[in-house]
Amino acid sequence: METGISPKLEYNLAGGLALTIRERDFRQLCEGLADSGYRYACALPFRSLTENPLGFPFLKGKGLENLRNCPIQIVHLEEAWNPTNEENIAKAVIAGLLHRKKLFGGIGEFPPPQVWDGLFSSKVTCDGLFEQLYTKIEGVKVISHTFEVDFPSDRLLVEINPGIELSQSEILDISIQRNIGLVFDPSHLLASDKIISVAGEPTKPYKGEWERQFIAFSDQVRVVDINPPSLADEDDLFEGKGSLKELAQAAKEAGKVEFLRVEIPIPIKWQIPGLPSHQEAFDFLQAIGQRLIEG
Numbered sequence: 166m167e168t169g170i171s172p173k174l175e176y177n178l179a180g181g182l183a184l185t186i187r188e189r190d191f192r193q194l195c196e197g198l199a200d201s202g203y204r205y206a207c208a209l210p211f212r213s214l215t216e217n218p219l220g221f222p223f224l225k226g227k228g229l230e231n232l233r234n235c236p237i238q239i240v241h242l243e244e245a246w247n248p249t250n251e252e253n254i255a256k257a258v259i260a261g262l263l264h265r266k267k268l269f270g271g272i273g274e275f276p277p278p279q280v281w282d283g284l285f286s287s288k289v290t291c292d293g294l295f296e297q298l299y300t301k302i303e304g305v306k307v308i309s310h311t312f313e314v315d316f317p318s319d320r321l322l323v324e325i326n327p328g329i330e331l332s333q334s335e336i337l338d339i340s341i342q343r344n345i346g347l348v349f350d351p352s353h354l355l356a357s358d359k360i361i362s363v364a365g366e367p368t369k370p371y372k373g374e375w376e377r378q379f380i381a382f383s384d385q386v387r388v389v390d391i392n393p394p395s396l397a398d399e400d401d402l403f404e405g406k407g408s409l410k411e412l413a414q415a416a417k418e419a420g421k422v423e424f425l426r427v428e429i430p431i432p433i434k435w436q437i438p439g440l441p442s443h444q445e446a447f448d449f450l451q452a453i454g455q456r457l458i459e460g
C-alpha cells in the first residue's frame with residue numbers, strides 16, 4: 166500500500182500585495198508568516214524583488230538578494246496580474262485604473278481590483294523577474310492557468326479553472342499523459358456541463374460540488390488552494406468547521422497533496438505599509454493555519 170504524504174502549509178504572498186512593494190515590508194511579511202507557521206510560499210514578480218522597487222531610478226533595491234535569508238521558502242511562482250507599461254508606482258497605478266476603465270467600461274459588473282495592476286512593475290520588468298525567479302530558485306514550480314505553456318512537466322502545475330475550457334476527463338487525461346500535477350481551488354470549480362458522471366460511479370451523496378470535483382481529480386492534485394468562496398466559509402474555517410476544513414481533511418486523506426496554499430487575502434486595513442497593525446493579520450492567519458493542520 167502506498168503511504169500518503171501530509172500537505173504542508175503555504176501562503177500565497179499575493180494576499181499581502183501592498184506589503185510586497187517595499188523591501189522592508191516584504192521582509193516583515195515573510196517573517197510574520199514564518200512565525201505564524203507558514204514555511205512555504207507562492208511568489209509573483211513583486212516590486213520588492215526588483216532592482217528598482219518603486220520605479221524611481223535613484224532608489225536602488227537589492228533585488229533577489231532579498232530572498233537570501235528569507236525565513237520562508239518560495240515553492241511556487243505565478244505571473245503578475247495585468248502589469249502596466251509603467252515602472253514608476255504612481256504612474257503605474259494611474260495606468261492600471263485607466264486600463265481597467267477601458268477594458269470594462271467602468272460600469273455594471275463588480276469592479277475588478279484595478280489598483281493592484283499598478284502595484285507591480287512594468288510588464289517587461291515582471292517578465293524578466295519571473296524568468297530570474299524560475300531560474301534561480303531550485304525546484305520552484307510555475308502555477309499556470311492553462312496547459313498551453315512551455316515549462317517542463319516537473320516544473321509546472323496547472324490550476325483547474327473554468328477558463329481552461331476543457332472537461333473534467335480531458336483535464337485528467339492531459340494531466341496523466343504529460344505528468345503534470347494539478348492545483349484545486351474550491352473558488353474556481355468547473356461548470357457542471359464540463360463534469361460528466363462516469364457510468365457505474367457510486368451514487369453516494371456528496372456534501373457539496375467541490376467535494377465531487379475534488380474526488381474526481383484527487384489522484385492528480387498536488388496543491389489545494391484554501392480560497393474561501395464566501396466570507397461565511399472563511400468564518401467557518403476560523404472556527405474549525407465547514408467546507409474548507411473538510412477540503413483540508415480530504416486533501417490529507419488523498420495522500421498526494423503536497424501543499425495547502427492559503428489564498429485568504431490580508432484585509433486592506435492590516436496591509437497598510439508602515440503601520441504596526443500587521444500582527445493582527447498574522448494572528449488571524451496563524452489561527453487559520455492551525456485549523457487546517459489539526460486533525
Ligand SMILES: [Zn+2]
Pocket residue numbers: 324350390392428
Ligand atoms: Zn487559486
